[in-house]
Amino acid sequence: MNEIIKKSILKELAKDQKAYFFFGHVHVAELDLANRFINTGIFNYGYAQYVSIDDSGNIKAINDTY
Numbered sequence: 001m002n003e004i005i006k007k008s009i010l011k012e013l014a015k016d017q018k019a020y021f022f023f024g025h026v027h028v029a030e031l032d033l034a035n036r037f038i039n040t041g042i043f044n045y046g047y048a049q050y051v052s053i054d055d056s057g058n059i060k061a062i063n064d065t066y
Contacts, residue, residue, distance in 0.1 A: 001026045006037045020059075022051070031061040 002023075009021050013036065020036045029041025029049040038059065041049025048064040 002028055002030050002032075002037070002039055005039075006032065006035050009037065010035060029061055029063065031059065033059065 005023060005026070013019065013021075020033075020038060022038045022040065024040045026039055027042040028039060030037065030039045031051070032038070038051055038061075040051050041047075041061075041063075043050060046065050048062070048066055050062050052060045052062050054060075
């Protein structure tokens with residue numbers, strides 16, 4: 001599903017644009033900075049996948065359990 005979404009958004013995004021696209025609800029975490037695509041994953045059933053962006057703009061995918 002992530003690949004289908006990426007193909008769709010890349011058609012709309014100019015190469016020089018600095019936008020990132022964040023998605024959720026697909027439940028498959030992916031951090032693809034080359035294609036400016038981020039899927040936050042799932043936060044359920046004891047699994048926590050989310051994205052952290054620090055004050056410098058660094059983006060990290062976090063996988064944890066609770």
